[in-house]
Amino acid sequence: MTSTPEFVQNTIAMVYDFDGTLCPQPMQEYTVLPKLGIQPEEFWRWVEEDAKQTGGEKMLVYMRLLLEEANNRRVYISRDDFRKMGKDIEYFPGVQEWFSKINQYVKRQSQGSVTIQHYIISAGMKEILEGISIRKFFKQIYASEYHFNFQGLATFPKQLITDTTKTQYLFRVNKGKEALEESINEHMPEWLRPIPFENIIYIGDGMTDVPSMALTKKNGGHTIAVYPSEDAQDQATCIKLLKAKRVDFIAPANYQKDSPLFHRVQLLLNKILSSMAYQQEVFTSQLHYGIVDHD
Template sequence: FWKEVNSLEAQYREKGIRVNRDTLYLNHFLTCVDQGIFKGLNNAVLRELGKELKFYTGIPEIFKKLQDSVENNQDFQKFNIKVEHYIVSTGLAEMIRGSVVAQYVKHIWGCEFIEEPIKSSLHIREYKGKNSDSDDCEIKQIAYAIDNTSKTRAIFEINKGSNEYPHIDVNAKISYENRRVPFENMIYIADGPSDVPAFSVLKSNGGRTFAIYPKGDSRAFNQVNQLIRDGRIDMFAEADYSEGTTTFMWLMENVNQIAANIYNRKSEQIKRSVSKPPEHINE
């Protein structure tokens, strides 16, 4: 499947058709369903397949450990400071929802399919597909697509709170103090050059960035090493999230630094807001 996907861009270019390489695989999924190669593929199947996803060592355990490190700190809890996890992926959202990490994340951005397209009301192009109550439900259209550039939109949705409050337009102007998650309270973790747009948004707005590479993969190591030389990321390490590793210690330290900064900032705001009591005047 992926060998075919990787060859599609060149084939379509020969036909004079420009395609998005990040999301072209979604179209090929639909092609395979239409040809009967992936017969019966639907969102329920994708979610079930998500149970088979394998993650790097230390995942999902690190999600809970990072949250506990802040929630068990009495000072941090004076201001109800919490750690939230989000996934922004060019992969399939339904598979992520079916995986072991889903229970630890607050929101997932990923690519999605429609099984039953809404019929058109235009008589001249009346929809002639299968009935909506058909038992042989399959994916038919792309519902939502995330590519490496549109990941930055998800970051702004988190920043402004659009993902929590749908009435907030992500393009609306919102003052810094009214943004739900300031950029400096974010850490973006990814695996390489394809995430440069997201890295850049975080870095330029005071956020923190961390890249990982698979153990023993010298090509991936060189890629993330170049990112730190270019100033795109703050740190990189091997993709192992278990306790005692560089990745675990860096994340734990920076999560707690951010929480401490929030605590100090809010404490200072309270001090400034409290006026001094009246004093006796000595004559």
């Protein structure tokens, strides 16, 4: 007996970069660098110099240097130590209340018929992100990770996320294959993908987000770039992204209700909800008349 087809694309995904997007500084500057007694400016200079000398990937270089400096200082950091550091991260205004407000807005506007899920895709450290105060709001966090030995200490980077590899995780969200052991290479018809790109909003802060923004926009999704202040220099990169049509909107990184960012996200959510209602009505109508159009 053939089961009745169901409309499965009734979920919205909001995907966030982390450093510079939800918090002003790189997460290491609130957490592991103070623990090691290293000044951020000095550390990031080491990373730049090492990457130039060795031709190494900067993300791998920073993860390696953190371990080397911890060893040199005889500071041994466990997974639980990293997680506990996450509570020290400071956020842009309104971030801690943002997710509940957005969830309530979608529930109210859709009369409870649409689900919204939040994701982080970051080149930062997953061990730290697992301890952040806003962790409970995220369906998944994708970030770089360390391997921990039998003593529970970090020994080498086992998972690396860079500007370009971030796009893999957008496809995971799109196809509903969120576990890393699941392959995303098999073809999946668009109508079977639980979160089409049209239902995705990506929020980032700069050039490191360009591959993700380009992929999202190319596939019909929506993007926003945020900047830390009204200073012209802070805005410059985001204005470039807006001119290049990499983003729908730019806005100050103020997540409080009634801010320009909140208003512009509401506009995008309304657009997605309207399109979703249309697609669902088309699906229902075709089903009623015995039409199956899933090529």
